[in-house]
Amino acid sequence: MANPECRLCSFKSPAAELLSNDELKALESNCAQINFKKGEVIFREGTLATNIAYLKSGLVKVHMKGPVGDKILRLTKAPAYLGLPTTFGDKLNHYSATALTDVHICFISLDTFRDFIFKNGSFAYEIILDLCRNELSDYQRYTNMSQKQLPGRLAEILLCMSHEVFKSTTYELPLTISELADFISSSRESVSRQLSEFSKEGIINLNKKELQILNEDFLRKICSKG
Amino acid sequence: MANPECRLCSFKSPAAELLSNDELKALESNCAQINFKKGEVIFREGTLATNIAYLKSGLVKVHMKGPVGDKILRLTKAPAYLGLPTTFGDKLNHYSATALTDVHICFISLDTFRDFIFKNGSFAYEIILDLCRNELSDYQRYTNMSQKQLPGRLAEILLCMSHEVFKSTTYELPLTISELADFISSSRESVSRQLSEFSKEGIINLNKKELQILNEDFLRKICSKG
DNA sequence: TAAATATTGTGATAAATGTCACATCAACAC
DNA sequence: GTGTTGATGTGACATTTATCACAATATTTA
Known part of the structure; x- marks a missing residue:
C-alpha cells in the first residue's frame, strides 16, 4: 500500500482531472494504491462493496457466476473505474474483477x-x-453476442481485443481458451475447434498465446454476418 | 403537448423529488409531455438524441437492431428515465424505445x-x-440469458414480468410471441412450442394473451436449472 | 362484411454446438 | 528428473434449436 500522491499522479481519470486541489488532497488521504499480480482477484462477487476501485494500469476481466459457470462480462483496460455499478448499486458486489496482467489499483473511500x-x-x-x-x-x-453464432462471436472478440485493447493486429491473448469460452458463452472445445478452423483458413495465426490477425477483412465479414 | 406542471406533478422521479422549487420551475419551461399510443415509437435508433425521455406512465420496450433482427434489451416500467445512456453516451441514439401500452412521456431539454x-x-x-x-x-x-437454454430463458422472463412488472401471477402478456423471441434471442417457433410445452405440463395457462402462472415453484426450478 | 394482413401452431428436417472421452503438452513443485 | 496439475486439441455422438413449409386464427382495413 503505497502512499499515493494523487495531485501529482499522471494516471488520473478524466473525472479526477476535474477535481480541485483541495479535493485531490482529500482524495490522497482517502485512497490506497494496491498492486495485484496477474490472476489475483481485485474484488469478489458476494463480498461487501466498500471502496471504489480505480484501475490505474493493466487489464482486468469483470465476471459473474452464472447458472452454468463463469460469465465474463467485459474486459476493462486502464484507466477506468472498475466497479461503480456494483459499488453504488448494492451493498454486495454482484460481480468480480480479476487481474489479467499485473495491475495497479487505487481503492478510494466510497464516502x-x-x-x-x-x-x-x-x-x-x-x-x-x-x-x-x-x-x-x-x-x-x-445484442451481437446473443444473435450471432460461434464463428461470429469469436471473430467479434478477437477484433475487439485488437481494436479496443491492444490497438494492433498482433497481440498476446490475455485469456485462456476456457475464458474465451466464458466470454462468448460457448464451450472450451467449440472455441478451440473454431480457432483451429480460423487458422486452417488462414485468417489468423495462433502460436501459443501469440495471436496474429492475418485477414482482418475476412474476420470482419464473419463478424458481421454472424 | 400539454403544458406540464412539474411542481405539482405526482409522478416525479426520485431524482426530480430532489430538485428545488426554482429548478422545478426551470424544468417546467424546458419540458414537454407527449402521449404515445401502444405500438408507437418514442425514439428511434439512428436518430439524433436531443432530449431526455422520462416515462411518466406505461410500459415500454427498449430494443436494438442486431445482425439477425430486433433484440429487446429490456422492458421499462414507469416511472423511469428512458434513454439516459443513449442520450448522454453519443449524439445518436443507439437503440429505440417503443410503447407497449399507451404511455405518457415527458421530454426534457438536455441542457x-x-x-x-x-x-x-x-x-x-x-x-x-x-x-x-x-x-x-x-x-x-x-449472464442468465447467455447461459441458459430456451426453457430456462423463457421461464425467466415470464417470472420477471410477473414479479417486476405486474406483481401478479396472472397478467396480460405485453409482448407478442415474436417479441418474446426477440427478448430471449430465440425463434418465434421455438417460443411458441415451449409455451405449449409449459401449458401441457400444467405450469402455465395461456388464453389468448392472458397468462396465468399455475406452478411458480416449478417454473422457478426450470429457471434456475437453465 | 369481406378481404387483406399479422400472428400463431406444428411437423419435418438440418445445422450448430454441447458433451464425453481421451491424448497431448506445458508449467511447476518437490 | 519426475510426478502432478492445468490447459489444449480432436473424434464421436447426442441434443438443442433454427429453419422451412404450411395451416389455422386473429385482427385490421377497405
Missing part, C-alpha cells in the same frame, strides 16, 4: 467519492458520461 | 437536465444510482 459527486458537478457529469458510454457498448456487445 | 447534474449534487447522485442499478440488473439478465 469521499460520493462527496465529489455531491459537490463537484463536473466530476459527477463525467462519471455519468462514463457509465452511459459503458452501457451503450455493453448493449451493443450483448 | 436543463445537464444543468441539474452540474448544480444539484443530490440529483446527480440519484441519477448515478439509477444507472448503476440498471447496469446491475442488465448484467444479471445478460
Whole structure:
C-alpha cells in the first residue's frame, strides 16, 4: 500500500482531472494504491462493496457466476473505474474483477467519492458520461453476442481485443481458451475447434498465446454476418 | 403537448423529488409531455438524441437492431428515465424505445437536465444510482440469458414480468410471441412450442394473451436449472 | 362484411454446438 | 528428473434449436 500522491499522479481519470486541489488532497488521504499480480482477484462477487476501485494500469476481466459457470462480462483496460455499478448499486458486489496482467489499483473511500459527486458537478457529469458510454457498448456487445453464432462471436472478440485493447493486429491473448469460452458463452472445445478452423483458413495465426490477425477483412465479414 | 406542471406533478422521479422549487420551475419551461399510443415509437435508433425521455406512465420496450433482427434489451416500467445512456453516451441514439401500452412521456431539454447534474449534487447522485442499478440488473439478465437454454430463458422472463412488472401471477402478456423471441434471442417457433410445452405440463395457462402462472415453484426450478 | 394482413401452431428436417472421452503438452513443485 | 496439475486439441455422438413449409386464427382495413 503505497502512499499515493494523487495531485501529482499522471494516471488520473478524466473525472479526477476535474477535481480541485483541495479535493485531490482529500482524495490522497482517502485512497490506497494496491498492486495485484496477474490472476489475483481485485474484488469478489458476494463480498461487501466498500471502496471504489480505480484501475490505474493493466487489464482486468469483470465476471459473474452464472447458472452454468463463469460469465465474463467485459474486459476493462486502464484507466477506468472498475466497479461503480456494483459499488453504488448494492451493498454486495454482484460481480468480480480479476487481474489479467499485473495491475495497479487505487481503492478510494466510497464516502469521499460520493462527496465529489455531491459537490463537484463536473466530476459527477463525467462519471455519468462514463457509465452511459459503458452501457451503450455493453448493449451493443450483448445484442451481437446473443444473435450471432460461434464463428461470429469469436471473430467479434478477437477484433475487439485488437481494436479496443491492444490497438494492433498482433497481440498476446490475455485469456485462456476456457475464458474465451466464458466470454462468448460457448464451450472450451467449440472455441478451440473454431480457432483451429480460423487458422486452417488462414485468417489468423495462433502460436501459443501469440495471436496474429492475418485477414482482418475476412474476420470482419464473419463478424458481421454472424 | 400539454403544458406540464412539474411542481405539482405526482409522478416525479426520485431524482426530480430532489430538485428545488426554482429548478422545478426551470424544468417546467424546458419540458414537454407527449402521449404515445401502444405500438408507437418514442425514439428511434439512428436518430439524433436531443432530449431526455422520462416515462411518466406505461410500459415500454427498449430494443436494438442486431445482425439477425430486433433484440429487446429490456422492458421499462414507469416511472423511469428512458434513454439516459443513449442520450448522454453519443449524439445518436443507439437503440429505440417503443410503447407497449399507451404511455405518457415527458421530454426534457438536455441542457436543463445537464444543468441539474452540474448544480444539484443530490440529483446527480440519484441519477448515478439509477444507472448503476440498471447496469446491475442488465448484467444479471445478460449472464442468465447467455447461459441458459430456451426453457430456462423463457421461464425467466415470464417470472420477471410477473414479479417486476405486474406483481401478479396472472397478467396480460405485453409482448407478442415474436417479441418474446426477440427478448430471449430465440425463434418465434421455438417460443411458441415451449409455451405449449409449459401449458401441457400444467405450469402455465395461456388464453389468448392472458397468462396465468399455475406452478411458480416449478417454473422457478426450470429457471434456475437453465 | 369481406378481404387483406399479422400472428400463431406444428411437423419435418438440418445445422450448430454441447458433451464425453481421451491424448497431448506445458508449467511447476518437490 | 519426475510426478502432478492445468490447459489444449480432436473424434464421436447426442441434443438443442433454427429453419422451412404450411395451416389455422386473429385482427385490421377497405
